[in-house]
Amino acid sequence: MSDSSLLNRSQDNPDLFWDISSITNKTKAIHFFQSVSSSFCVYSPTVKKIYSNFEVILPKDYHSSLIVLPNPFAFHDTFNRVNEEAIKSTGILLFPGEVFQKKGLIICITQTKTKKVQHIELDSASVFLNRLYQRRFNTPFLPILLNGDLKEFKAKSPYLHLHRFDPTAVTGLSQFEIRSITATISERFQSMLNN
Structure with a gap:
């Protein structure tokens, strides 16, 4: 997925873009998150969804964020209308x-x-x-x-x-x-x- 299409998705759902600019050791933080993220679901308050099938993306043009990108084809792995x-x-x-x-x-x-x-x-x-x-x-x-x-x-x-x-x-x-x-x-x- 191109960085421009990722940008479009960030406008639809900013909860998917995790700001890590305040973290000093970004490499260590990203590695830790990638190593444990598959054992969790992620909630997005903006769209009121729980995602259980996603990947962690590191966009080339963003040195201060990581992206939690839900699998768009895994409808059964996304739970909607969660208050x-x-x-x-x-x-x-x-x-x-x-x-x-x-x-x-x-x-x-x-x-x-x-x-x-x-x-x-x-x-x-x-x-x-x-x-x-x-x-x-x-x-x-x-x-x-x-x-x-x-x-x-x-x-x-x-x-x-x-x-x-x-x-x-x-x-x-x-x-x-x-x-x-x-x-x-x-x-x-x-x-x-x-x-």
């Missing part, structure tokens, strides 16, 4: 393990009462978060990404802020559609745990 209220911030962060001298991926969770930050390996964190969200919200932990979630820690390491899909806050979709979105997000996140 913004169903996507919620979590404050949960995903880091490459090397930041903490560990392998794999690390989830950072700030405890509500003590404000202490816990660093938990992804496998353990997944079980913990599912229990926590089932107890608190009666829903599994369903992580999802939005434009702006790729950030940098102390100009050294990239990390992702995780939003979540809240099936109980969805309006205007059938239970079948909600279950389908829930299953897709869960399956993609599970694929990260199995790697």
Whole structure:
């Protein structure tokens, strides 16, 4: 796809163009994002869609952005009419393990009462978060990404802020559609745990 056609798409849906100009080590951030992005769905508030089939593009003329480009032929992998209220911030962060001298991926969770930050390996964190969200919200932990979630820690390491899909806050979709979105997000996140 040419850069001019990418520009046209950015005007239709600016959420697909992720600004990384404030990130110091762009190469490291892009590599990290590319390595984990297939385990997430991406939400676009502009068009109220969740994309589960996309590729990460680095346009030649843009040194400060990456593009999340949905597969235009995968209609069944795009969920429409998802209200913004169903996507919620979590404050949960995903880091490459090397930041903490560990392998794999690390989830950072700030405890509500003590404000202490816990660093938990992804496998353990997944079980913990599912229990926590089932107890608190009666829903599994369903992580999802939005434009702006790729950030940098102390100009050294990239990390992702995780939003979540809240099936109980969805309006205007059938239970079948909600279950389908829930299953897709869960399956993609599970694929990260199995790697």
